[in-house]
Amino acid sequence: MRRLAVLDLDGTLTPDTLGGLLVRELMARGVCDAAAGREFLATVDGHDPRRQGFHSRIEEVYRSLGRVAAGVSVSSVERTAEEVWAHARGRLFGFVRPLVRMLEAEGFLVALVSGGPLMMVHLVAEDLGIDVYRGAQLAIQRNRYTGEVLQWPSRMGGKPAILRELAELHQACLGQSLAMGNSSSDAELFALVGLPLVFEPSQSLAELAASRGWSRVDRHDVLRVLPALLAGEQGGEGVPSA
Template sequence: MRRLAVLDLDGTLTPDTLGVLLVRELLARGVCEPELGREFMSNVERHHAGCPDFYTSLAEVYQSLGRAAAGVTVSTVERAAEDVWARARGRLFGFVRPLVRMLKSNGFLMALISGGPIELVHLVAYELGIDVYRAAVLDIRNSRYTGRVLQGPGLLGGKPSILRELEVLHHVRLADSLAMGNSASDAEVFRLVGLPVAFEPSEELADLAARHGWRVVDRHDVLRVLPSLLARGAEGEDSHAAR
């Protein structure tokens, strides 16, 4: 069975919130209702401030993203996403590409599970050579967004559900798999894998990491810390195989 490496995106591989950059671009192009775009930005700020709580505020972010995109054509959003990524790709943390190479060389199947819009996430996954990806998906009818949100990975239970899907689809052993993220939604994934890594965690995730003994890293030490963690994971994999 394979080992899976699950990476979060916003705040983990990049300092940006890519969905915010996308809505800003739609506003700049005049294709998004200004009031709905501002509502989305306000909800993102409330979420980052922890108001009223992580999952409630995140649900509001997703709903307002759907409203902001309602009526816009898919081709318009895709072109905007390409332009956003062309600018944002240079802001990936410096460790990201070496990290992906390290994990691939250790035999991991790479997965990007992000709460951001799939129109941007798939561009990131393609550029980094990520094997599989999951992201926020908005409903489309007649080549336009309807305003409905079909999938929000960051919502309660969202990332674990995706992880279970990948476990079956790709014959993955979660006990030998790795996950790295920075927010409370990643904690749900950490509880299912053998190698959880909290990257520059939010206050809530930092508290959980201390309670559960999860490894905490930052952008400066992640490439130094991971090899020893992977070595211990490989030893665990060997012990499973010997049974």
């Protein structure tokens, strides 16, 4: 069977929150309702995805995103997203492209699974040569967003459902698959895969990783630690928490 490598995006591959950058630019161009945009940004700024209680508040973030997009043309958002990514792509962590190549060379099917807007996730995936990706999906009618959110990846159970869907679709073995991320929604994945990589975690997530034996990496050591894990040199033991 195949092996999946599921990678988070915001805070894991880039320091940015790409959905926030997109909404700021939509506001600057007068494309979306300014009040809805300010509400979304305030909601996002108040929610740290690495902290406890994230799941209980994430639905507010998604509903706010829906209000921002409601009535806006798909083409306007797509053009804006392309320009946002053209500027933000240079802020990808330096390990990202070598990591993707390493995983593919090891036979993994790399998948980008993010709680951010799908139009941004698509651009990142395309840039990195990743064919499989999922993000927050918004409903479209007559080439405009309706305001309805169809897929909520960061909602509790959201990423595990996507992981199971991908595993079934691509006939992948979860016990031999990998997940890397830094948030509470990613922690749900770590319990399901054989190779969990907890990326630059908060204290609470680091403590959970230590108690579960999940491997811990950061932007400086991931390219060194991962080959050792794949080779079994660490016997499945996690990197000690700070």
